[in-house]
Amino acid sequence: MIMARPERVLRYAAVAGVAVLAVAPWMVSLYKVHVLNILIINIILATSLNLVMGYAGQFAKANVAFMGLGAYTMGLLVTRADWSFWIAWPAGALLAAAVGTLVALPALRLRGLYLAIITISFVLIVHWSFLHARFLTGGASGFSVPHPNYFGLPIPNIQATYYLSLLTLLGAMWIVRNLVASGFGRSLLCLAEQELVAPALGINVFTTKIAVFALSGLLAGLAGGLHAVTLQFIDPQNFWLLQLVVQLCMVALGGVASLLGSVLGASIMILLIEVLRAFKGLWEFAIGAILLLTIVFFPRGIAGLVEHLFPSLRERRHRP
Amino acid sequence: MFFDLLASGIALGSIYGLVALGMVVVYKGARAVNFAHGEIFATAAFVGYLLTANGIGYWGALTLAVLVTTILGILIERGAYRPLANASDLALIIATIAVSFMIKGVVRTSYGTRGDFVAYPPIFSFDPLIIQGVFIQRQHLVLGGVAVVCMVLFGLFFALTRHGKMMQAVSEDKEAAALVGINVRLVFLWIWALGSLLGGLAGVLMAPIILVYPDMGLSILVKSFAAAVLGGFDSLAGAVIGGLLMGIFEQMLSGYAGTMFQDIAGFAVIILVLLVRPSGLFGSKEQTRV
Numbered sequence: 001m002i003m004a005r006p007e008r009v010l011r012y013a014a015v016a017g018v019a020v021l022a023v024a025p026w027m028v029s030l031y032k033v034h035v036l037n038i039l040i041i042n043i044i045l046a047t048s049l050n051l052v053m054g055y056a057g058q059f060a061k062a063n064v065a066f067m068g069l070g071a072y073t074m075g076l077l078v079t080r081a082d083w084s085f086w087i088a089w090p091a092g093a094l095l096a097a098a099v100g101t102l103v104a105l106p107a108l109r110l111r112g113l114y115l116a117i118i119t120i121s122f123v124l125i126v127h128w129s130f131l132h133a134r135f136l137t138g139g140a141s142g143f144s145v146p147h148p149n150y151f152g153l154p155i156p157n158i159q160a161t162y163y164l165s166l167l168t169l170l171g172a173m174w175i176v177r178n179l180v181a182s183g184f185g186r187s188l189l190c191l192a193e194q195e196l197v198a199p200a201l202g203i204n205v206f207t208t209k210i211a212v213f214a215l216s217g218l219l220a221g222l223a224g225g226l227h228a229v230t231l232q233f234i235d236p237q238n239f240w241l242l243q244l245v246v247q248l249c250m251v252a253l254g255g256v257a258s259l260l261g262s263v264l265g266a267s268i269m270i271l272l273i274e275v276l277r278a279f280k281g282l283w284e285f286a287i288g289a290i291l292l293l294t295i296v297f298f299p300r301g302i303a304g305l306v307e308h309l310f311p312s313l314r315e316r317r318h319r320p
Numbered sequence: 321m322f323f324d325l326l327a328s329g330i331a332l333g334s335i336y337g338l339v340a341l342g343m344v345v346v347y348k349g350a351r352a353v354n355f356a357h358g359e360i361f362a363t364a365a366f367v368g369y370l371l372t373a374n375g376i377g378y379w380g381a382l383t384l385a386v387l388v389t390t391i392l393g394i395l396i397e398r399g400a401y402r403p404l405a406n407a408s409d410l411a412l413i414i415a416t417i418a419v420s421f422m423i424k425g426v427v428r429t430s431y432g433t434r435g436d437f438v439a440y441p442p443i444f445s446f447d448p449l450i451i452q453g454v455f456i457q458r459q460h461l462v463l464g465g466v467a468v469v470c471m472v473l474f475g476l477f478f479a480l481t482r483h484g485k486m487m488q489a490v491s492e493d494k495e496a497a498a499l500v501g502i503n504v505r506l507v508f509l510w511i512w513a514l515g516s517l518l519g520g521l522a523g524v525l526m527a528p529i530i531l532v533y534p535d536m537g538l539s540i541l542v543k544s545f546a547a548a549v550l551g552g553f554d555s556l557a558g559a560v561i562g563g564l565l566m567g568i569f570e571q572m573l574s575g576y577a578g579t580m581f582q583d584i585a586g587f588a589v590i591i592l593v594l595l596v597r598p599s600g601l602f603g604s605k606e607q608t609r610v
Contacts, residue, residue, distance in 0.1 A: 118594045121587040285425025291418035296403045
């Protein structure tokens with residue numbers, strides 16, 4: 001098959017983007033490395049949310065809770081139980097994935113609005129537990145988390161964490177990209193489009209939903225752990241409704257069911273947050289306005305617009 | 321103690337019922353869940369505060385603040401609902417979340433240097449009424465009373481007037497309503513205006529017994545959501561009864577188990593109801609169509 005030009009451009013752009021991210025820590029200040037790191041973590045989060053909300057069409061928004069569980073589990077194991085970060089981090093992500101499978105259970109029965117309400121409630125309950133389990137979590141004041149042990153790697157810790165996030169992102173993108181192009185990806189698509197038809201086509205709705213929620217939880221849990229060691233601090237404020245809406249914005253603005261969308265959405269939102277950081281009221285208004293305009297004028301987000309202009313960029317649902 | 325808690329639970333619950341009623345009206349009539357409903361409540365409280373701070377009496381401030389939120393409801397209908405009339409439920413949910421952030425941003429900016437928490441002047445003196453040994457706050461009595469009167473008036477309006485019947489017709493079947501000559505778009509506008517009116521009314525009524533602050537919309541949203549879910553999301557009577565039960569449950573929980581549980585009562589109700597009986601107490605069963 002002859003590759004269409006825009007697709008080649010996109011591929012080069014992706015390679016160039018990764019190359020830029022790989023050398024960036026040597027070019028810019030440590031603060032900017034920190035911001036880029038936050039950006040990378042948010043791309044992972046947007047990908048994780050997009051997996052459930054976009055690809056599988058389940059209007060579940062428990063991601064912030066998964067992220068929080070990953071962060072708190074990692075942080076508590078490291079600070080209270082003296083575990084190494086390298087064991088505590090995956091442990092936190094696995095716990096988030098396990099909770100993800102639990103959240104998938106109501107999703108078997110509820111859909112649309114009700115699923116949204118119950119998952120939002122779940123996020124707020126998890127946030128409430130972080131806030132009130134003071135003996136464990138330090139309540140609203142949170143607790144500090146040390147840098148991971150990089151075994152004498154001769155670069156600053158901030159840069160090392162940055163590369164860890166970048167590697168995690170690339171791994172996550174690789175897995176999700178291959179997954180949505182597989183039979184599993186097409187089952188997800190069927191769940192999103194016509195859930196009642198899925199069983200008739202021999203798709204096991206139960207295992208498919210559980211698997212996609214678990215994977216989403218795993219990615220969000222990994223991102224949560226990275227977020228904690230990047231900020232070197234964990235407090236409940238980061239796992240609240242605002243974070244949920246920001247992630248929702250990333251997916252809606254970037255594009256539902258699109259990896260490109262997750263990348264673009266997260267980048268624009270993080271940039272916006274950095275620029276408007278000083279004006280709290282204004283930035284809430286800006287987020288709301290952007291989200292509303294996107295939904296009204298570009299229901300499929302920026303990626304939808306790009307794919308409309310260059311149909312060859314449409315994401316593959318099968319292996320080439 | 322039990323009866324004290326019951327009394328304040330009923331008073332607060334009637335306000336939750338009022339907020340939930342506004343939400344259910346919009347859901348039943350326009351098939352949209354208004355996630356900005358809490359912000360409408362908060363806007364009314366803040367506008368009412370500004371007016372009373374500038375020397376306008378309680379009832380005058382109430383009327384003007386409710387007018388403001390009614391207009392806000394019309395703006396939401398025009399700006400966010402109408403352009404998305406044929407879009408998915410998901411798009412509508414996201415749109416109202418977006419609107420809620422826009423309103424919250426504007427309100428927060430308007431607080432300016434006032435600080436984050438302001439106190440609304442009370443309607444009456446603070447000494448409570450004691451009836452048969454039960455403590456009842458005078459304000460609770462008035463607020464609960466006004467809320468109940470409003471709900472009854474609304475029920476009569478919905479059941480008896482021509483406009484109310486047109487709204488019923490549109491919520492039953494909008495194509496058929498259009499076919500018999502009802503201006504469906506105009507009815508949608510009324511539905512949003514009316515829903516916001518109810519939310520705003522509750523905001524000004526409740527403001528004197530709580531602090532007014534920019535983020536106050538969230539907790540009322542959760543509670544009235546819980547009330548609406550408990551009552552069944554598409555039942556008007558269910559919203560009112562759900563509100564009362566929610567108020568009583570919350571007061572009992574905070575009275576006997578500790579105030580920190582007051583925040584979580586709403587979530588607990590939502591999750592339990594959705595897991596056990598998603599259609600609530602009075603709601604109609606959701607049908608799945610291909």
